[in-house]
Amino acid sequence: MMTNVIACIDGSKATRAVSDASGWAAMQLNAPVTLLHVLDKSAYPTELNLSGNIGLGSREHLLAEMVELEGRMSKLALEQGKYMLQDAQTSIVAAQPTVTVQTLQRHGDLVETLLEQEADARLVVIGRQGEQHQDQAQAIGSHLESVIRTLKQPILVVMPEFAMPSRFMIAYDGSATSKTVLERVISSPLLKGLGCHLVMVSDNQSQAQTELTSVADSLTEAGFEVTTAVCQGEVQTALEAYQLAHQIDLMVMGAYGHSRIREFFVGSNTTRMISKSHIPLLLLR
Numbered sequence: 001m002m003t004n005v006i007a008c009i010d011g012s013k014a015t016r017a018v019s020d021a022s023g024w025a026a027m028q029l030n031a032p033v034t035l036l037h038v039l040d041k042s043a044y045p046t047e048l049n050l051s052g053n054i055g056l057g058s059r060e061h062l063l064a065e066m067v068e069l070e071g072r073m074s075k076l077a078l079e080q081g082k083y084m085l086q087d088a089q090t091s092i093v094a095a096q097p098t099v100t101v102q103t104l105q106r107h108g109d110l111v112e113t114l115l116e117q118e119a120d121a122r123l124v125v126i127g128r129q130g131e132q133h134q135d136q137a138q139a140i141g142s143h144l145e146s147v148i149r150t151l152k153q154p155i156l157v158v159m160p161e162f163a164m165p166s167r168f169m170i171a172y173d174g175s176a177t178s179k180t181v182l183e184r185v186i187s188s189p190l191l192k193g194l195g196c197h198l199v200m201v202s203d204n205q206s207q208a209q210t211e212l213t214s215v216a217d218s219l220t221e222a223g224f225e226v227t228t229a230v231c232q233g234e235v236q237t238a239l240e241a242y243q244l245a246h247q248i249d250l251m252v253m254g255a256y257g258h259s260r261i262r263e264f265f266v267g268s269n270t271t272r273m274i275s276k277s278h279i280p281l282l283l284l285r
Contacts, residue, residue, distance in 0.1 A: 004034045006117055007125045008110065009088050011080070014127025016091070017162035021280065022125040023092040023099055024164050025156060028190050031122055032100035035088050037081040038110045039074070074107070081105055110143045111150050118153055123190070125156045128274060145271065148255050148283055154184065155255070155283045157274055165249030165280070167195035171239055174200075174211055177254035177285070182215060184284045185252060186222040191282075196224040197246060201231045201238045236272055248279065255283040 007022035009015050019035075026033045085103040092101050106113045114124060126147060148155055168191055172178045185191055198216050202208035212228040219226045227246075231238035243251065255270050274281060 003031055003122055004117075004120050005029065005031050005123045005125060006034050006036055006114070006121045007088070008114075008127070009035050009037045009081075009084055010127070011084050012127055012129055013160040014129060014158055015084065015088065017158045017160055018125050018127050019088040019091050020095065020162040021156055021158045023096040024162075025123055025125065025190060026092075026099045027096050028192070029122055030189070032102065033092060034117070034120075035085050035092075035101060035103045036113065036117070037085050037103075037105045038113050039077050039081055039105070039107045040110065041108050078105065078107065111146045114147060114151060118151055121151075121153045123154050123156060124151060125158065128157050128159055128277075144274070148270070152285060154188075154190075157277075157281045157283065159278065159280060162280065163249065165194055167197060167246070167248055168250040168252055168282070169197040169199055169239075169243060169246075169248040170252045171235075172198055172200050172212065172215065175254075181252060181254045181284045182218065186218060191250075191252070192223065194224075194250070196226045197242075197248060198226055198228045199231060199239065199242055200229075201233065201235045203232055205230050205232075236276065239273075240276070243279065250280050250282060251277060252282045252284065255285045 005022045005026045007018050009018060022033045022035075025031075082105065085105065089101045089103055092099060104117075114121070124147070126144060128144065144157065148157075170178070170181060170185065172182070185196075196219055198212055198219065200208045200212055208230040209228070212230065216226045216228050229242060231242055239251075242248070251273065253270070253273060270283065
């Protein structure tokens with residue numbers, strides 16, 4: 001049974017936002033939160049491979065000291081991770097006293113750890129930038145794209161600050177992916193109570209509006225208050241302009257609809273939207 005909201009905590013600027021977003025999602029879903037901290041084994045290896053240091057010869061004490069230092073750094077990083085998890089737990093419980101929060105710490109690989117936890121995951125919350133990319137305004141964290149491509153569960157990508165959303169927007173294009181997104185939105189309590197904007201970018205105004213109207217009915221029947229709109233122009237620019245004009249708090253979209261080879265040539269809307277967005281993105285597949 002998919003039950004938990006899994007929140008990925010790493011000490012970056014987005015850590016507080018990840019905590020706040022996971023607390024909000026847990027309330028909406030009536031689900032517990034698992035705060036996850038994975039100490040990256042590539043940055044903090046459990047064993048140091050020094051086979052390349054052939055020229056050190058008699059200076060074995062140097063090697064021994066390097067191994068000892070590496071071990072101490074890993075231990076300190078794990079200790080720091082424990083404090084981060086405790087702080088995040090305290091902050092969620094203070095904001096949402098009825099939410100159950102547990103913590104989990106691993107020394108390994110984030111994607112592998114999330115795959116292990118996926119069977120219990122209802123939603124994964126992660127920051128756009130990890131600790132290593134947090135000063136690059138539009139960079140995507142090195143793990144994020146791998147996480148999005150690998151996991152099948154919904155992923156909420158947050159920016160360095162999070163506020164409880166009151167309206168969300170679905171970028172609809174009539175594809176199989178966007179129809180799946182609609183089904184997922186309708187069947188989940190996550191976005192219930194929020195205003196829904198169903199937006200299509202098309203040069204054929206009347207045809208797009210007809211398609212949107214028929215799709216909007218299913219959302220209305222599910223209890224959503226729906227606004228439909230057809231925008232013209234380049235997809236990303238048009239969606240950004242609409243989002244700003246209507247104070248949209250959350251963007252909902254399908255994740256990676258095309259093959260990797262095709263994306264290599266045409267670029268991925270998913271990656272572009274994530275890197276340019278100023279608001280959280282809920283990625284569904």
